[in-house]
Amino acid sequence: MITDEPAIWTQGLRKSYPGRGAALDGIDLAVPAGTVHGLLGPNGAGKTTTVRILATLASFDSGQAWVAGRNVARDRAGVRARIGIAGQYAAVDGVLSGRQNLEMFARLYRMRAREARARADELLERFDLVEAAGRPVRGYSGGMRRRLDLAVSLIRSPRVLFLDEPTTGLDPRSRLEVWDAVRELADSGTTVLLTTQYLEEADRLCSRITMVDRGRVVAEGTPAELKSSVGGRDLDEAFLLITEGA
Amino acid sequence: MTVSIDGGMTETVxxxxxxxxxxxxxxxxxxxLLxxxxxxxxLLGTLMIPVMAVAMFGFVFGEAFGVAMDVPGAEYRExxxxxxxxxxxxxGIGNTTISVAEDVRGGVLDRMRSLPxxxxxVLAGRALADVILAVVELSILLALGTLFGWQAHLGLGGVIAALGLLVLLRMAFSWVGILLGLLVSGPEAAMKYFALVFPLAMVADxxxxxxxxxxxxxxxxEWNPLSSTVIATRELFGNTAGPATTWVGxxxxxxxVLWPVAIIAVCLPLAMARLRRLGR
Structure with missing residues (x-):
């Protein structure tokens, strides 16, 4: 499903909070469809704000933003019908069971009751949650919870998936599971925008990376390009050099 | 773990x-409700309040209040x-506020806002759940009241009308709770402010x-919205209240009817505006 039109495109995205100054100070992004794109930066760099704006959860002051061919400012409903969001700011219900969560969100994605049940079964199976399906989510491990979160975001097979720090706080095994899922999604044509603080994660998953710091893009390219641009051996080094130079 | 994208993307709903x-x-x-x-x-915790109130006010203070009102204790309970x-x-406002504040904090509200x-x-679901819960609570209270010797004197029509007014009031308070839940900094704050329900509940008839x-x-x-509902329901149940001498009475x-409608007319749009502003 790779077309010329980027799945995510922003130009000069700006947003400031009263009294706190600019959170985003002109972010330009162009993410080709069917790729995994990393948004890398330290805490407070503007990663989450960018994702929240693109997912219609936050407004922006100026600039342009398009997701899956829809204008984010003018066609929120159109964007919402084409995206999925998972990670630190979009949660599942801790009191309900995994199955109840999936069925509820499927219903809210406008599926009929029977369709919602079938989709829940399918996703529970795929994310290895069948055994835990009837238990309240608050009893899940971090990895299980994150898998459920990911399953919920995939209910409607989104064209564009936002993953906001999807592996923060996970043990290494759960992290690998999430990575596998992201790769398979990308292989099947979903565009993924992933924010992370982990350079290894960006290096392994993303075809391109945008480095942000203090609301600005400080570098953009493939992991290999970013490494060679500063003559560094790994992305950690590249990241430190680039953000210090900015 | 295999993931596919065959969820059936139906464009037209x-x-x-x-x-x-x-x-x-x-x-x-x-x-x-789940x-x-x-x-x-x-649910049991919520129901304890009225049950305890019947016991405490009905029997501990009841005789004394009856004396003050110049009626026997049984009539006071009426x-x-x-x-x-x-x-x-x-x-009920307390539970609503805390639950909405938890959803803001926990991110469930954000997820819902990202859905088509x-x-x-997103908010009206809470109000509907509150109304359904109110019907359950009222049924239990009616049964309990009957046990304590309270009764409605004017037939089923009056009872249904009175219950309708009470449910309408709960719906209005539910929107107050939803708005407050969106405004407070978190569920802990909502719990701290819970005591504010007391004057609302008791500086009334x-x-x-x-x-x-x-x-x-x-x-x-007299101008507390609760008073209008209480006086109206006393009339509909045929419970002694003495002649209503005030304008509101x-x-x-x-x-x-007007009070709850006015409260919803104010709180619902404010809550919706607040929900939109959560993203700023």
Whole structure:
């Protein structure tokens, strides 16, 4: 499903909070469809704000933003019908069971009751949650919870998936599971925008990376390009050099 | 773990916007009702308040209040029960506020906002759940009241009308709770402010008739939305209340409809505006 039109495109995205100054100070992004794109930066760099704006959860002051061919400012409903969001700011219900969560969100994605049940079964199976399906989510491990979160975001097979720090706080095994899922999604044509603080994660998953710091893009390219641009051996080094130079 | 993208991306949804808003509202309401099934202690906790109130005010203070009102204790309980029905509706605000504040904190509200669902249903689902819960609470209170010797004297029609007014009041308070839940900094804060429900519930014609209150208190008590509902329901149940001498008392039935409608008309749009602003 790779077309010329980027799945995510922003130009000069700006947003400031009263009294706190600019959170985003002109972010330009162009993410080709069917790729995994990393948004890398330290805490407070503007990663989450960018994702929240693109997912219609936050407004922006100026600039342009398009997701899956829809204008984010003018066609929120159109964007919402084409995206999925998972990670630190979009949660599942801790009191309900995994199955109840999936069925509820499927219903809210406008599926009929029977369709919602079938989709829940399918996703529970795929994310290895069948055994835990009837238990309240608050009893899940971090990895299980994150898998459920990911399953919920995939209910409607989104064209564009936002993953906001999807592996923060996970043990290494759960992290690998999430990575596998992201790769398979990308292989099947979903565009993924992933924010992370982990350079290894960006290096392994993303075809391109945008480095942000203090609301600005400080570098953009493939992991290999970013490494060679500063003559560094790994992305950690590249990241430190680039953000210090900015 | 295999992931595919065959979820059936149907572009066109069937039915009108209003139909979908109602379906979404029911789905969200069901979520809150399922919470009660998963955590029955919460429901029991909510029900304890009116049950204790019947016991405490009915029997501990009842005789003394009866003396002050110049009626026997049994007759005071007749006066008291409709007050406690309304009081229970007011105490529901606490649970609503805490639950909405938890959803803001936990991110469930954000997820719902990112869905192609009806925005008003995100909040209206909570109001619907509250109304359904109110019907359950009122049924239990009616049974309990009957056990204590309280009864409705004017037949089934009056009872149904009175219950309708109480449920309407709860719906209004539910929107107050939703708005507060969106405004407070978190569930802890919501719990701290819970004591504010007491003046709302008691500076009203609920437990003590307003004419036994000091003058400066009688005025706000008279104009407390609760008072209109309590006086109207006392009339509909045929419970002794003495002649209604105040303006609100004389127009209780009208006011018992107008107050909740006005509260919803103010709180619902404010809550929706606040929900939109959460993203700023």
């Amino acid at each position: 069937h039915g009108s916007r209003i139909t979908w808003a109602m379906v979404d509202t029911w789905v969200v309401a069901k979520r809150h 919470h009660l099934v998963h955590r029955p202690d919460e 006066f008291l029960l409709p007050g406690l029905f309304a009081l229970t509706m007011a105490f 669902m009806s925005p008003v249903a 609920t437990i003590v008739p307003t004419d036994l209150m000091p003058g400066w208190l009688a005025l706000p008590a 004389e127009h209780a039935l009208t006011m018992a």
